[in-house]
Amino acid sequence: MGIEVRNLTKEFNDKKVLNNISFKVEDGETLGVVGFSGSGKSTLLKIICGLLYPNSGEIITTPNNADIAMTFQYSALFDFLTVFENIAFPLIERKEFRNKYTQKELKEIVAQKLKIVGLQGIENKYPSELSGGMQKRVGFARAIVTNPKIILYDEPTAGLDPVSSTLIENYIVELKKELNASCLVVTHQLSTIKRATDKAIMLYEGEIVFKGSTQELLKGSNPYTQQFVTASIKGPMQIKSL
């Protein structure tokens, strides 16, 4: 088992953003997390990776205290560092890796990770010199440089053209195979759900309204998933601003 979330609840200013959320993701499995904007998806990822604390509930990882990597919606690359320095950053700065690798070894590791995401030879470029898709892939390479067992993707294909999205989706699948990692993908895009995930949960107003396989999400009879898949305004889910 990779990661298990039990009865997770998070409140902001007395408003429940997540209410009693529970799910499991096994090793080598990818869980899609879908839902409207503001349904609590990103909050869920931030709690899992330790950026936020839950009000109650627990997160169990196997192995205990496993390395969790996260890719951010806007890549969050360090703009004052080169691609090489960005990817090697955890290996240079993290306490347990400090002085563990020689410069030559670091170069080899970075080159290998860049090869996995199809971006050889850009080590000396700065993030501002790369396209949005390339930045995301560098973000992936940085996330997997410590060979994590759990990878979280926050809107990995948001803002990308369809071809770049497919490329990113393929890399999500390949990275999972490469590391046998448990992955969580927060997304709005059906193509990403279809291509990159094995199962999915759907959040609405902080609660899970669907839990099942990707096929069930896309073709099942759940009124929430039906409304999401058909992009219909009518249905059980109401966007408050409309």
Place this chain on the structure above:
Amino acid sequence: MINIKKTLFWQFLNLLEYELKEFLITLGNIGKDFARVIKSMLALKLDKGALVQQCSRFSIDSLPITLTIVAMTSIIIAMQIAPELAKQGAGNYVGSLSALVMVRELSAIMSGFAIISMIGSSYASEIASMAVTEQISAMKVLRVDPVEYLIVPRFLSGIIMMPFVVVISTFCGLVCAAVISNLTAEITYLNFITSMWHGLFIKDIFVALLKSSFFGGTIAIISCSCGYSTRGGALEVGTSTTRAVVWSFVAIAIWDYIFASIFYL
């Protein structure tokens, strides 16, 4: 009947409440970040490469503007006092007066102002930009402590390099004062230097160095803390930078008062 909540007085009270809240939050954040920095330093968690880089930035990058401001201030003061003192037959005191003014007060405070505008504002804005673009969150997820990586080297560089900046700017200011005194009141360089040493004491130099170190550390911690606590977008980056500059100005003015009270009252 008058609705009290719509009166100007009520709006003024709301504004006062908001400002007070902001003040306490900022003070709390600075205190919290300072405690984290001290904790990291006590645990000897120090990135030496980052420290050298920040020291070079704090001193070399700020020197042109610092020297310009201190030199101009010194020139203006010498232009005002040298001819006047010479006319009164007190030309022998121009050097000591210039040295006292420069070493005790002007050099440190003017260098502080220059460093705030040059380095403090850039610390605040770059860390704030990192905060709003999730770079600091990414650092945390990568299990690298942002306080240790970003704030500690900047804080230490402020403490270490500010005295150097002040020494260089004081020297530059005194050279300018000597030249101007010579040109405007025909006070010889030898006379100026002799007078200068008569007016100065070791205590003045010691206090100036200690004070500048406090100024450097204060500017760095306030600027970094204001940047680090930024949430939101471009507007908030600007607000944080402004807050860092204003708080730093006020803080070094308070430090200056405290040092003057302790050592010269």
